[in-house]
Each structure stands twice: as C-alpha cells, then as structure tokens.
Amino acid sequence: MFRFCLVTMVTLSSIPLLNSTALADLQVGAAIVNISPNEFPVIVNGNMTASSGQKIKTPVNARAIVISDGTESIAMVVVDSCMIPTMLLDDAKHRAAKRSKLKPDHIMISATHTHTAPSSMGLLGSDVDLAYVPLLREGIVEAIVAAESNLQPARVGWGTAQAPEFTALRRWIRRPDRVDTDPFGNPTIRANMHAGRNPDDVTGESGPEDPQLSLIAFESHAGVPIAVLSNFSMHYFGDSPISADYFGLFANGLQDYIKTKHPDAKNVVAAMSHGCSGDIWRRDYTQTDHSAYSTIESYTEGLLKIATETFDTIEFENADSIAMAESRLHLPYRVPDQQRLEWGQRIVESMEGRMPKTITEVYAREQVLLHELQSTDVVVQAIRIGEIAIATTPNETYALSGLKLKRQSPLEKTMVIELANGADGYIPPPEQHPLGGYNTFAARSAGLEAQAEPKIIAAGMRLLEEVSGKARRPHMQPQGPACTAMLEAAPLGYWRLDEMEAPVARDISGHQRDGIYEPGVVFFLAGPHSSAFTNDMDPNRSAHFAGGRMRSRISGLKDGYSVSMWFWNGMPVEARETAGWLFSRDHAHSITSAGEHLGVAGVGDHQGRLMFQQGTGNEPVFGTTPIERWTWNHLVLVREGSKVRVYLNGNEEAELQSDSLANLAGGVDSIFFGGRSDNDSNWEGRLDEIAIFDRALTADEMKPIAAK
Missing domain, CATH: 2.60.120.200 (Jelly Rolls)
Structure with a gap:
C-alpha cells in the first residue's frame, strides 16, 4: 500500500542511550513515506468550491524526524496536505505512540498547505475524502515509526537567511470610499487578499511580511547529514493536482543538493514546513514586473539557491537535552446570530443536499455548521532542541503573529510552524477584524473568536518559557x-x-x-x-x-x-x-x-x-x-x-x-x-x-x- 524511502541509515539499538546530562547524547532519525492516493478521482480541498484530482503530478509525502536525548523523545512530521483536523492527528499520534517509545503529546504534525493534495477535512465548499483518510493516517504513523528506528548519534545546527523577493503581503487595505461587499451582503471589506492588484483601490499593505528562511539541520558525528527542517512564510505557489506544490519540490531539491555534496547522505530527509503566512503570498503588488520566478520551478530554484548557501554555512554542535510542552485551549466560534442562521438555513435547504456552487451557498452552509459546532479545542506546542526552539499554531497565522513569537521568544533561534496539530482556520490579530475581508468571514476557515490570536500566541509564549526555562525577551526596537x-x-x-x-x-x-x-x-x-x-x-x-x-x-x-x-x-x-x-x-x-x-x-x-x-x-x-x-x-x-x-x-x-x-x-x-x-x-x-x-x-x- 505504501511506498517507502526508508533504507535504514545506522540503527544503534544495541548501544545504550546516555543519560540526559552527558554531552553528545542527542540521537536523530528521519524517514519519508509516500502518502499519494491510489484511488481516483480524489477530492482536493483548498478551493472555494469542490474539485478533484485525477492523477499524480508529484508525489505527496509524510516526512518525519525523531529526536531523543536519552530521557525525552520528540517526533516532528511535515505532511504534504492542505490542512489536517485535530481529531485525525490525535488518532495518528496515539497509534504512533503504541508502536514507538513516543508519547502522543511529544509528537508534532504539520501540514505544508499545498492546495493540490487529497482532502483530509471538510473546508468551505469541499468535503473530506473518506477513502483517503486511512491511507494518510497510516502513512503518518509509518513515517514516525520508521524515523525512530533510524536513530543515531547526531549534532544540530541552525541557519537563517533573508529572502524578501520570494514573499510579500497579499492582504491590502482598501480606500474608505471603495469598501467592498461581503458574502452576507454587507459593505464590510476594508481589507482583502490581492486587493493590491489595482493600486488605485488601496492605501497600503495591512501588515508586515517575514522574509526569514530558517533551517534546523542534523548531522551524524561523522559529518553526514541526516535531516533538515526548513521554514518559510509563503502561502503556496499553486499547481495542478495531485501535487506537493513548491514545498515538495523544495524538499526534494535540497535533498538532491545534499546527496551530491555528501555522497554518504543517501537517506537524508529534507522538509519545508509552513511559516506564518495567512496574509502572505509570493507576488509583491508594490512592483509592476512580476516576471521573475513566475513558474513553480523557477521560484523553487531561486529559494533553493538561498537555502543551499545557508546550509553550507551551518555550524553543528552537541545538544545536551531536548524538551516539549503542549497546551490545549477551548475556544468559541463566532457563531451566527438568529437572523444570519435563518438566512443560511433557507439557502442550505434550497440546495437539497448538493454541494455549494456559489460563494453565497458556501458561506450559508458554513453558518449552519458553525451553529452546530459552537466551539472547539486547539493544540499549541513548543519544542526545544538544545538552544533552538520551535513554536506551533494550529491556524493560518498572519506573519505578524509569527514575528511576535520569534522576537519575544526566550531563545533567539526560534522557528514558528503553522497549521500544526490541527486546522482551525485563519486567526487574524484582533485589529484586523474591523477591516473585514476573506480572512475574517465567519466560517470553519476563519471562525474562531476575534481574540483567538492573542490567546494562542500567549499560550505559545508560555510554552516557550516552559521548555527553555527562561523568560521571554521584551520587544524593543534598537535606538539609532x-x-x-x-x-x-x-x-x-x-x-x-x-x-x-x-x-x-x-x-x-x-x-x-x-x-x-x-x-x-x-x-x-x-x-x-x-x-x-x-x-x-x-x-x-x-x-x-x-x-x-x-x-x-x-x-x-x-x-x-x-x-x-x-x-x-x-x-x-x-x-x-x-x-x-x-x-x-x-x-x-x-x-x-x-x-x-x-x-x-x-x-x-x-x-x-x-x-x-x-x-x-x-x-x-x-x-x-x-x-x-x-x-x-x-x-x-x-x-x-x-x-x-x-x-x-x-x-x-x-x-x-x-x-x-x-x-x-x-x-x-x-x-x-x-x-x-x-x-x-x-x-x-x-x-x-x-x-x-x-x-x-x-x-x-x-x-x-x-x-x-
């Protein structure tokens, strides 16, 4: 059923683990499992209305890295999927825990957010592909188990670079005299995605971008690369299904580069995780010439050039311990009032069981679903690997939210991964809600309470303090x-x-x-x-x-x-x-x-x-x-x-x-x-x-x- 990229690297099951106070006791293993569907057509989500894929353009994979310090073990998995619901991921974590030494709350699973992968959850006008879910779940479990079986002594390194030409704000503020109408018939849209395409309509971007490309790399004591976890804030490029989008091309390209430079790294695993990019895309609307990196191949090659140059500068060191912490928050949805609920119910009834075909029908159905759901639980995690930290959000998070965590984290070397451990929609910072726009329309794709962002970021910051044992850094600009x-x-x-x-x-x-x-x-x-x-x-x-x-x-x-x-x-x-x-x-x-x-x-x-x-x-x-x-x-x-x-x-x-x-x-x-x-x-x-x-x-x- 599954196609593995697993040739065992160096399994050291016969060597006892050192205690966590000794240096050089970090162990790392990695593996890739192909999770491409084998039944077609398959439902694809990420679009406003339902669509399907008929063939494989590029494989979709689950890429796992397991880390152990002799006391704690942590798994990090990056999955080529648009988004994966918390319930499915919790199920996969418990299954993996039964087949490994890992605890469920020490497993982080994130989606890359490719819009051309099989659907594992209902979203807007598309539903979950029930035939695909078991294959996806088992593939995630297999990747974790296989990565653990490949544990070997390792060192860790950190590298960053700036790549501003590969990311830009897609959410722009509209002029006050050009407010647009939302799907509910109200003139509420002061800001929206891609409004900057017409400069005459807008007054500027609605927030900052985060151009940092960050890499966490692991190598054996012999200097052989084992795995690289990358992170970048760019929503997605866009491809035809079934495809891993640029995330998969980037990961494969980085693996190929490493194998060429290090012939012994035959089983190196690279993954590109999704940085905070709910308001980010690749096109810079402040520029008129968009010909550079206009294809998915040229875009990936350009970003890879920066990544490989950065990888070559990474200095590796021993990490004497690791830590992971998790918090689950109960948050309400912005449920419809009675008038909007009745509006939605009338439209849904008129659809007579078929899927939505228009934006109005999509959001009408979403009101009915939010009313049924009322609230949800979201998962926030923090990971420490030596002096390197990772924070996660289960949402499509704005670049500003990621910068809040990075700039105030107790550890300067901090990566933020979104759409991890769940898929709870956009969480705009509270000041963005009065400006309206797609990212704020009440739906499962953006339905959490208006104060969800500060609560989730605060939880992430508390967890970073917990795993590091240090206080957060105060945010203060330097004085020039x-x-x-x-x-x-x-x-x-x-x-x-x-x-x-x-x-x-x-x-x-x-x-x-x-x-x-x-x-x-x-x-x-x-x-x-x-x-x-x-x-x-x-x-x-x-x-x-x-x-x-x-x-x-x-x-x-x-x-x-x-x-x-x-x-x-x-x-x-x-x-x-x-x-x-x-x-x-x-x-x-x-x-x-x-x-x-x-x-x-x-x-x-x-x-x-x-x-x-x-x-x-x-x-x-x-x-x-x-x-x-x-x-x-x-x-x-x-x-x-x-x-x-x-x-x-x-x-x-x-x-x-x-x-x-x-x-x-x-x-x-x-x-x-x-x-x-x-x-x-x-x-x-x-x-x-x-x-x-x-x-x-x-x-x-x-x-x-x-x-x-």
Whole structure:
C-alpha cells in the first residue's frame, strides 16, 4: 500500500542511550513515506468550491524526524496536505505512540498547505475524502515509526537567511470610499487578499511580511547529514493536482543538493514546513514586473539557491537535552446570530443536499455548521532542541503573529510552524477584524473568536518559557542615532509606533504619556530610515492608519510647542477634499475655536500639499510642495506665540507659515495623530517617530531629528 524511502541509515539499538546530562547524547532519525492516493478521482480541498484530482503530478509525502536525548523523545512530521483536523492527528499520534517509545503529546504534525493534495477535512465548499483518510493516517504513523528506528548519534545546527523577493503581503487595505461587499451582503471589506492588484483601490499593505528562511539541520558525528527542517512564510505557489506544490519540490531539491555534496547522505530527509503566512503570498503588488520566478520551478530554484548557501554555512554542535510542552485551549466560534442562521438555513435547504456552487451557498452552509459546532479545542506546542526552539499554531497565522513569537521568544533561534496539530482556520490579530475581508468571514476557515490570536500566541509564549526555562525577551526596537537625537532634545512625549498590538502606544520620553490606538490601526509596517532610527539589521517599524487614530493628553501645552513626525500617505490626493489629517489638537468629537489641525489637502488648487487649519472660520494655509504618494516625509510644526511654521523634509525654509491666532485659552489637552478631533477625513497611511516638545524647536535642534 505504501511506498517507502526508508533504507535504514545506522540503527544503534544495541548501544545504550546516555543519560540526559552527558554531552553528545542527542540521537536523530528521519524517514519519508509516500502518502499519494491510489484511488481516483480524489477530492482536493483548498478551493472555494469542490474539485478533484485525477492523477499524480508529484508525489505527496509524510516526512518525519525523531529526536531523543536519552530521557525525552520528540517526533516532528511535515505532511504534504492542505490542512489536517485535530481529531485525525490525535488518532495518528496515539497509534504512533503504541508502536514507538513516543508519547502522543511529544509528537508534532504539520501540514505544508499545498492546495493540490487529497482532502483530509471538510473546508468551505469541499468535503473530506473518506477513502483517503486511512491511507494518510497510516502513512503518518509509518513515517514516525520508521524515523525512530533510524536513530543515531547526531549534532544540530541552525541557519537563517533573508529572502524578501520570494514573499510579500497579499492582504491590502482598501480606500474608505471603495469598501467592498461581503458574502452576507454587507459593505464590510476594508481589507482583502490581492486587493493590491489595482493600486488605485488601496492605501497600503495591512501588515508586515517575514522574509526569514530558517533551517534546523542534523548531522551524524561523522559529518553526514541526516535531516533538515526548513521554514518559510509563503502561502503556496499553486499547481495542478495531485501535487506537493513548491514545498515538495523544495524538499526534494535540497535533498538532491545534499546527496551530491555528501555522497554518504543517501537517506537524508529534507522538509519545508509552513511559516506564518495567512496574509502572505509570493507576488509583491508594490512592483509592476512580476516576471521573475513566475513558474513553480523557477521560484523553487531561486529559494533553493538561498537555502543551499545557508546550509553550507551551518555550524553543528552537541545538544545536551531536548524538551516539549503542549497546551490545549477551548475556544468559541463566532457563531451566527438568529437572523444570519435563518438566512443560511433557507439557502442550505434550497440546495437539497448538493454541494455549494456559489460563494453565497458556501458561506450559508458554513453558518449552519458553525451553529452546530459552537466551539472547539486547539493544540499549541513548543519544542526545544538544545538552544533552538520551535513554536506551533494550529491556524493560518498572519506573519505578524509569527514575528511576535520569534522576537519575544526566550531563545533567539526560534522557528514558528503553522497549521500544526490541527486546522482551525485563519486567526487574524484582533485589529484586523474591523477591516473585514476573506480572512475574517465567519466560517470553519476563519471562525474562531476575534481574540483567538492573542490567546494562542500567549499560550505559545508560555510554552516557550516552559521548555527553555527562561523568560521571554521584551520587544524593543534598537535606538539609532536619530532616535537618540530625538531623546536628547527632551520631548514631552515620544511615540515610536513600533507596537505589535493595540491599544497602547508607548511613550519612551520618560514622561509616561502613553497613547491609545483606536480601532482602524494596524501594526509593524516598514518605517523610515532604519539605519538612522534602528540599525541596518533591524527594520524600523511604523503603524498604518485606516480610519483610526492614536490619541494622548498633554496638559499645559500653550502657544509655544513643536511636533515632529514622519508620515507616508496611501490615499490618492485626488480622491477627496482632504487627503487626510495628520495632527489635531482640539476637544474630542468637535471642531472649536481652540483647535489646530495639520493635514494634506485633497482635490483642488492645493492638491497634495500640506495644509494648516486654526480655530473655526479661518481659511487654511497651504504649503507649496506636493506630497508624493507612498513615500516617507518628515515634518516639524513649530508654534511660537501667534506664529506657526511647518518645515518639510529638513528644509531650512518653512513650507508654510501662518500668523492667524486660534483661541488657546480653552485648556485643550487632547492631541490626535492620524486624524482630526472630529474624525473627519482621518489619515490613510503610515505614521512613525512622533514627538512633541514644550517649546519652539530651533533650526539646530531640528536637523538631527530629520534623519536625512
């Protein structure tokens, strides 16, 4: 029934295992089992509606690595499947435990997320292929048992590289005047996959990418490679069924390279696991030329070149111990209200038992199923191999979620594998839910509660602390020279906007004036001048505003103050009267005589230029330089008595100046960034490195903070 790639490497069953305190006692074994179907047609999931495969284009496999330190044993399995349900994986783990020395909670099984593999679970408009499930389950068990039988003394190594040209954001934020309609007939889609195909429709990406390619490699004490576990955040390439997609091509290519370089590594096993890529794909919509790596072969070859170069630099070491921990969380689904449930039931009844054919039918059926399910249990795990860590999520996780775990993990060498130990759908960070889109539509593919992401990430972080015995690292951007200059200028408040989550915008001035993010802000986008504000290795980060604001309070700010900020406009300036307001000082929910507001003008004679509005009834004052869309710019607003000057991009001459006087006697202490006090024409784009001072900055003080 199964086709094995198993020739036993060096089995050392006659050699007693060393105790876990001794060095060089790590043992590793690996194996591959072909899990391709042998009955056709076979159901394929990963599409909105049902489809099937008629033949094998490339084999699909289960690739297993078993590790033992003499006390603990861990299995890691990467399966060429779109997604596999928790119940099926739990069954496979218990079966494997009966045939090995492994415990069920010390087995990690993940899916690669190929969209061209046989279906092992129902999803959207497709059902599980019941004839295939036994073959898949037994293949996973066989791979684990075979890998354990191949245990031999080994060393472990870690390698990483950056591969930004192979991954990009596929979820983009739509303009507020171009909101799209969801499958339930409501205009809720402020962000969606592939909206960036038309630049005129969008204001920017909805989050960061993670371009890190990471490798965990194992070799024998004789220097013969045993296994390599790779990880990369890219959703899938796309192929015709049945196929392992680029994941299988990459793994086979890496194996072939290693065998060529190390002829003794005849049975080396390579696997490509799925990194956090719920909002990631391969096409960069900021670029117009997409010809590079346009085929699955060229894409795989390009990424393999980086991987093989990285593999050749890996230094191996002894690992004296391993550890693994697991947590199971009970989480509710976002079940439909009575009105939506009845809507779904009516449509499902009209289908008379057939499978859905339209998006409306798909989501109608999903409402009925969510109502029946109500809640579920999800599995989160952490693994430690010496000083290397792996965290898992059972979801399609955004790149930002993976970065949260990597950057705060107690161990710097941390890999994050998604769609592991289950398939519980997309878990957007909470701030993404108000923006809507496919990744948030309530269904089994994205049905968990809106707070699922922070709960799952928190569980993963606790487990990383448990297996490492160390505390998490605090998230803090490095302070580059421009950041240092800003602090030396003694601001009243300095917000770097480098947060990974809402609601607090940290003030690092030392004055404890933390700001609050409103809904409609997303996090950790690329900011300006990394070499000036952080360093060349750690990108500067910013927040993207999509209807929300950041607000704070500073009392006693009278008619002598300055504001420094970086801004990036995503809104076409010809789209509305005001492209967007950047800074506002006034009473909340209104425009008063005490207010002062700085923004970018929209359609009209002053299109795309800075504008400053004081009080009520006063005409705005405009700058002279058009602000180019999707570029970083720096401004300093200086109020000195009745005079207001705004400087742009380090120029010594003021971009605009005004002598009009707002009534500042009203004791206004509310300040808003990314929108006006009355929420009119809020900013659509990024802001970063905002500081406010209790005096009019001099030209000499402004120069170092402009970061030119």
